[in-house]
Amino acid sequence: MRTVRIDIVSDVVCPWCIIGYKRLEAALAILSGQIRAEIHWHPFELNPTLPQGGENLREHLARKYGTSTQSSIAARDTLLRLGQEVGFTFRFFDDMRIYNTRKAHQLLLWANQHHKQAELQMALFDAYFTRGQAMDDEEVLLDLAEQVGLERGQCRQILHDESWAKTVANTEQQWLQAGIQAVPAIILDQRHLISGAQTTENLLSVLQEISSKASTH
Template structure:
């Protein structure tokens, strides 16, 4: 059994990030007799300057990328179908908003110390894409974190402690300097970069190849 470190740079308002993770999860299940993965999540803010309260998602995509309403509808249908294929339910709706995620990333970085990062990450994806939650709202974030098994008072401290916000910003800057400008970005064994939501089949190939190369080195 080989142990592999897998780092995932992502944002919790990125639909391709959860699709990419679910495909990775399926790939790891297929190679579970030979590979054991240790997953670490890292922050990336798609909208670092987004004000509190967010912006209508469709308006945001039109302003940022020039996306038409027709293209937006088509993209949502595609994502919903791809989500269903990997067991994740997207619940897109007309008034859906996109939010700044700095505070969510502060909690995620802290949750790693309590071995609750993966649970919190997945709960945040669910909260945003499935349950229509305002994930820049402190009360919403604290409730999600508490449900994931974290301490309420400590969550509040982390959200109000500027050093955690700076830690997130510094980490994001390091990934940008390393050439990560889009997410999801999956780094296997700290040296193999997988960009975008690759297919489960492709991920199985990569995992097996990297594992066998590690075996030959050792």
């Protein structure tokens, strides 16, 4: 059994990040007898300047990317379909908002030390995309952290600790300097960069190649 380190740079309000992860999960399931994945999640804030309360998602996409309402509807239909294919439920609605995710990333980095990062990451994706919860609401974040087994009081301290906010910013800066400009970015074995939500077949192919190279050395 070969252990493969997998670093995933993502944001919790990025729909392609959960699709990319679910496709990776499917590829790893196929290779479950050959590869043991050691997954680490890393922060990438898509909207670090958004104020508390966020912004209407459709208006945000129009302002930031020039996305028309028609294009937005088409994109949502595509994401709904792709979500169904990988077993994830997207529920988009007209007044859906997008949020600043700095505090969510503070909790995720801290949760890694307690072996709860993966669970919290999935809980955040579900809370935002399936249940429409606010990703900058402290009580929402604390509820989710508590649900995966983290201590609420400690988590509250992390949310108010400026050093954790700086750790998120510094980590993001390191990834930017490493050439990561968009998410999801998946790095296999600290050498192979996979950009975007690749198909399960593509991911499977790269993982098999890594596995076979390891077995020939």
